[in-house]
Each structure stands twice: as structure tokens, then as C-alpha cells.
Amino acid sequence: MSNTLTGKVSGRMSSRGWAIALGIGAVVLAAILLVVYLDRYRSRVAGENAPTPVLVAKQLIPAGTPGTLVASNSMYAPTTLPAKEVEVGAIADPAYLSGRAAAADIFPGQQFTSTDFAASDTASVDSQITGTQRAISISIDNVHGSLSQLQAGDSVDIYLSVAGVVRLFEPNVKVLTVPSVPGPSGGSNLVLRIETGEAAKWAYAADNTQFYFVLRPVVGAKQTKPSQANASTLLR
Numbered sequence: 001m002s003n004t005l006t007g008k009v010s011g012r013m014s015s016r017g018w019a020i021a022l023g024i025g026a027v028v029l030a031a032i033l034l035v036v037y038l039d040r041y042r043s044r045v046a047g048e049n050a051p052t053p054v055l056v057a058k059q060l061i062p063a064g065t066p067g068t069l070v071a072s073n074s075m076y077a078p079t080t081l082p083a084k085e086v087e088v089g090a091i092a093d094p095a096y097l098s099g100r101a102a103a104a105d106i107f108p109g110q111q112f113t114s115t116d117f118a119a120s121d122t123a124s125v126d127s128q129i130t131g132t133q134r135a136i137s138i139s140i141d142n143v144h145g146s147l148s149q150l151q152a153g154d155s156v157d158i159y160l161s162v163a164g165v166v167r168l169f170e171p172n173v174k175v176l177t178v179p180s181v182p183g184p185s186g187g188s189n190l191v192l193r194i195e196t197g198e199a200a201k202w203a204y205a206a207d208n209t210q211f212y213f214v215l216r217p218v219v220g221a222k223q224t225k226p227s228q229a230n231a232s233t234l235l236r
Helices: 002-049 067-072 196-208 231-235
Strands: 051-057 076-082 133-139 143-145 155-162 165-177 189-195 210-215
Touching: 133 196, 189 196
Parallel strands: 143 210
Antiparallel strands: 051 076, 133 189, 155 165, 155 210, 165 189
């Protein structure tokens, strides 16, 4: 009988030991799972709040505006936002704008996305000017210089001849369009980008003087110094 009682007590203690061990194991497992969950949660929250670069519009950008114009006129501001607030396809690199144009109106504060600049770049004149800039058409009959090499997008220094004197008229003028056939036989006009306050001066010069175009380098052009020449300076 003593042996029987001892066996029963031993069996109960063994079962209790297993129960305690299982309880401890469950607590340990729950603790491990909680640590893993918290670690993953912190990682996810950190990822959602990670500062992410994006370009944001500083002003209204009408549909059709070339991306190169947006970049050259600083119509955007680079900023960082929490990753969870960045829109799908957000643009962070201004180089992406090259060769594209705004597919729809982009409003101030709006993030740039790939769908906003999905359209092909446009060559229309009005999309290449902004603010106080204007476009003026100049007859190629009034122009001398390297017209055969001239392309839309080039910059030129413009000299004019009046009353026997040739002088610098306007440096670094952007050419917006060129005739399809260079030279007087083309029977067309050049379109230049100017400032609105100088439109009357340009119109008068185009009707009453002779223009000379001097092509500027694409990159690295130095400032053009004012100069003029006449018969006396040539013979001096």
C-alpha cells in the first residue's frame, strides 16, 4: 500500500512538473513572439516615416509645359516627405523631366509623379516662354550669320548694323524655332525669346537695321562683352 501511495504522489508531481514546464514554455514562446512582433512593427513604422525625396510644384504648371522649362525656371522645390505620404510614381530626380511635358495642370504643392509628365515634349512656341518672356518673329531676310547651322534651342549673340556701325545688340538670345529651309530662299521666319519690355526695341530694329547672328557654345559660354566697329576702327 505504501508503494501504491508513493506512486500516486510521484505521478501527480510528475504531471504537475510537466504542466509547469509547459506553462513556462508557453510564456517564453509568447514573449519571443511579442518581441518579434514589436520589432517588425517598429521596422514598419520606421519605414513608413522614413524621409523620402520628392519634387513638389512651386506654382501652377499648365498642361503641355515642357519638363526642361519646368527645370530651367525652377518651377519645383525638392523636399522630403514620410514614405507613407509619397504618391506612387513620385519623381525625385529633375533629370526625369527632360524630354517630357506636363500631361495635365499641376497645382502648387502637388507632388510630381511619372503620370504627370507622361506626355511627349512639345515644341510649341507658347510652351517655351513664361512670365515676362515673349516670342518675336524675325524675317530671315534681315539676318546674316551661321543660319545653316542654327537649330531650335540654340543661343546666339545678336549684332546689328545701323548708320555704318555694327554693335552688339543683345547677347545670349534663345532661338525657339528656325525655318525648315535655312537662308533667304526658305521664305520663313526665326522666332526668338525676348523680354516683353524690349518688344518695341526689337520690332524697330527688325524693320530698320540688319541683324547678325553669332552662335554661342552649348555649354560653358562666357559673358559677351559689348563691342562695336565702323570704318574708322577697322582702319585704325
